[in-house]
Amino acid sequence: MTPEPRDVPTVPMTDPAWTSDPLTPPHGAEWDLVIVGGGTAGIVAARTAAGFGASVLLVERDRPGGDCLWTGCVPSKAMLAAAHSVAGMRAPGPGLHAGHVTVDGPAVLRRVQEAIAAIEPDDSPATLRRAGAAVAHGTARFTGPREITVDGTPVRFRRALLSTGAAPVVPDIPGLRAADPRTSETIWSITELPARLLVVGGGPIGCELGQAFARLGSRVTLVGSAPRLLGREDPDAAALVTAALVADGVDVRTGVALSSVVPDGGAHRADLDDGTEVVADLVLVAVGRHPRTTDLGLAEAGIAVDERGFVRVDAHLRTGNPRVWAAGDLTGYPAFTHTAGVHGTLAATNAVLGLRGTVDTTAIPRVTFTQPEVAAVGVGTSGGPGLTVRTVQHAHVDRAVADGATDGFTRLAFDRRNRVVGATIVGPRAGESLAEAVLAIRQGLRARDIASATHAYPTYGDGVWNAAIAQVRAQLGRPVPRTAVRVLAAVRRRSGR
Numbered sequence: 001m002t003p004e005p006r007d008v009p010t011v012p013m014t015d016p017a018w019t020s021d022p023l024t025p026p027h028g029a030e031w032d033l034v035i036v037g038g039g040t041a042g043i044v045a046a047r048t049a050a051g052f053g054a055s056v057l058l059v060e061r062d063r064p065g066g067d068c069l070w071t072g073c074v075p076s077k078a079m080l081a082a083a084h085s086v087a088g089m090r091a092p093g094p095g096l097h098a099g100h101v102t103v104d105g106p107a108v109l110r111r112v113q114e115a116i117a118a119i120e121p122d123d124s125p126a127t128l129r130r131a132g133a134a135v136a137h138g139t140a141r142f143t144g145p146r147e148i149t150v151d152g153t154p155v156r157f158r159r160a161l162l163s164t165g166a167a168p169v170v171p172d173i174p175g176l177r178a179a180d181p182r183t184s185e186t187i188w189s190i191t192e193l194p195a196r197l198l199v200v201g202g203g204p205i206g207c208e209l210g211q212a213f214a215r216l217g218s219r220v221t222l223v224g225s226a227p228r229l230l231g232r233e234d235p236d237a238a239a240l241v242t243a244a245l246v247a248d249g250v251d252v253r254t255g256v257a258l259s260s261v262v263p264d265g266g267a268h269r270a271d272l273d274d275g276t277e278v279v280a281d282l283v284l285v286a287v288g289r290h291p292r293t294t295d296l297g298l299a300e301a302g303i304a305v306d307e308r309g310f311v312r313v314d315a316h317l318r319t320g321n322p323r324v325w326a327a328g329d330l331t332g333y334p335a336f337t338h339t340a341g342v343h344g345t346l347a348a349t350n351a352v353l354g355l356r357g358t359v360d361t362t363a364i365p366r367v368t369f370t371q372p373e374v375a376a377v378g379v380g381t382s383g384g385p386g387l388t389v390r391t392v393q394h395a396h397v398d399r400a401v402a403d404g405a406t407d408g409f410t411r412l413a414f415d416r417r418n419r420v421v422g423a424t425i426v427g428p429r430a431g432e433s434l435a436e437a438v439l440a441i442r443q444g445l446r447a448r449d450i451a452s453a454t455h456a457y458p459t460y461g462d463g464v465w466n467a468a469i470a471q472v473r474a475q476l477g478r479p480v481p482r483t484a485v486r487v488l489a490a491v492r493r494r495s496g497r
């Protein structure tokens, strides 16, 4: 697998004069903190460190904002918003009829770019400078334990933070590269929706973008080599997403690998290892990501990487070089913007203040923004030793019934002490409903803590509430509590109260 090069940006920055601040710090010869990589982790770290009064230099070779802003969360969610609107218009609900729905593909793709442009100022060099950090445009490389170069110019630091992220990989499959496949980094410069799209990969990117393109009108075939889609999620959740994709017209093929790609007129013919073939106008590869840790001079700085290329960090996000910390996708922790941001703050705080704050992995949420949305946190919810799982089907959640969106469920996993330790929610606003489970896991809350809190009616929060109530009821039904409740009731009867 080879990391994919970055594409040329399609959205201009609001700050066209993207130039570097001086590479020497205002006072002294060394920066308090040099940050390599201006994605979410680097930006949040820069703001945190500058807030402590440290002299901070953030080095970014492309544009501040990173994957989330330019090629990840923002464009994918903007595209999904359009796609879900189209689906809603096509099937507005019983008794409702919409006229013929048409999609202006180029306009939708322009709107995706507008969403990026609207958010971009938050991450711009000007905003970072206002927050107190200096910003340099260039490629950084370590040349020693306390020194980097920026496009060849030496820069010295007391502490450094590495946050260069990850890039999509393109597998070495015969003919694939010649087919000029797109990845999450290069798909956004298309100006028209492809008539036929082959999506390779059944993870979050494949499912989100596969559904988005299908709903907007492309004929999508999704090929995943794993036995099912969304392999990290509860199998019941993955089954609902698969069914939704099929209903959207996606030709879902799992447990099948791509063998080769050959030109087919102006299109591409993909041969699969089950003997079938797919003809497509565009190929989108979404089979995972590789840390951007090559060509950084890590060995010169004493920073170790693991066998997959992720930077080795301890529980405080410190690398093998005691002066260098790392945060974000390049560390191998769950690759999400919220993880990158939280870890950026933690690493910057540890580096600048000399603290030993520790990474907490107990409650890192994840949301796949397909329809239905899949949200999960904590341990798996398929059951396991010492776990009790309670499921509330959304056919029994009044809000879902009222919305006509009952294809979903809320599932909580409890440990032997009745503490919430895992959750999967599938359905509308699943990501929002998940926040309660995240807090419960983080705080070690028990079923009765959630059951005793009044939840507004009718909301999707009823799913979490009723799963907790079911767990409390089941506990009350066990022999000892049941006897205690009966004795208490009998005493009250006899005393006439």
Ligand SMILES: Cc1cc2nc3c(=O)[nH]c(=O)nc-3n(C[C@H](O)[C@H](O)[C@H](O)COP(=O)(O)OP(=O)(O)OC[C@H]3O[C@@H](n4cnc5c(N)ncnc54)[C@H](O)[C@@H]3O)c2cc1C
Binding pocket: 036, 037, 038, 039, 040, 041, 042, 059, 060, 061, 062, 063, 064, 065, 066, 067, 068, 069, 071, 072, 073, 074, 076, 077, 138, 139, 140, 141, 163, 164, 165, 166, 184, 205, 292, 296, 327, 328, 329, 330, 335, 336, 337, 338, 339, 340, 369
């Ligand atoms: C299609 C897609 C959708 C996604 N959707 C979501 C979502 O909905 N929710 C969510 O939480 N996460 C989502 N993610 C994941 C999220 O985008 C990443 O986890 C997050 O952006 C990682 O941030 P980071 O700071 O670690 O790295 P990045 O954002 O990749 O930033 C690294 C920066 O370092 C720079 N850099 C690299 N090398 C050098 C060098 N030598 N010198 C100087 N600069 C350098 C790069 O140019 C880049 O700007 C999505 C990802 C993709 C691809």
Ligand SMILES: NC(=O)c1ccc[n+]([C@@H]2O[C@H](COP(=O)([O-])OP(=O)(O)OC[C@H]3O[C@@H](n4cnc5c(N)ncnc54)[C@H](O)[C@@H]3O)[C@@H](O)[C@H]2O)c1
Binding pocket: 171, 200, 201, 202, 203, 204, 205, 206, 208, 223, 224, 225, 226, 229, 230, 231, 256, 257, 258, 286, 287, 288, 289, 334, 335, 336, 366, 367, 368, 369
């Ligand atoms: N909503 C979100 O938070 C969100 C959305 C998109 C991406 N992300 C982040 O980006 C990361 C990367 O996403 P991703 O979907 O590229 O990777 P992934 O590793 O999560 O999934 C890749 C999928 O491709 C399949 N695959 C691997 N090789 C294949 C091959 N040769 N042919 C066919 N299928 C193959 C795998 O079995 C797997 O199902 C995610 O893990 C996540 O951390 C998050």
